[in-house]
Amino acid sequence: GANGPSGFDCSGLMQWAWAQAGVSLPRTSQAQRYAGRMVPLSEARPGDLVAYRADASHIAMYVGNGQVIHAPYPGAPVRYDPVGMMPVSSVTRV
Structure with missing residues (x-):
């Protein structure tokens, strides 16, 4: 997958965005899901x-x-989309 900044896949974009804030995230979406504390969608920030x-x-x-x-x-x-565009499985606070 692509990890930017000229092109991204989904997890590459998250890794790149958090790197801009000095935070290192794992490369895959499956690993990123566990890179922090799970919170309910109703408490998403x-x-x-x-x-x-x-x-x-x-x-x-x-x-x-x-x-x-x-x-x-x-x-x-x-792009921006509604959070409910697909079934949400988890929300992680990094």
């Missing part, structure tokens, strides 16, 4: 990682107001 599907095959960053930012699929631009 900007910066929290939102993992999707039971296998954490997709990950995004909560930005507030019910929105996430993510790299949706290969070749697509990074």
Whole structure:
């Protein structure tokens, strides 16, 4: 997968974004899901990682107001979407 800054996959974007704040995250969405403390979706705060599907095959960053930012699929631009765009499996506070 791509890890930017000219192109990203979902976990590469999360790794790059947190690196800008001096925080090292693992490379895969499955590992990123465990890179902090799990919190309920109802308590999500900007910066929290939102993992999707039971296998954490997709990950995004909560930005507030019910929105996430993510790299949706290969070749697509990074974009904002509703947090509930897919089944949420966990929320992680880094």
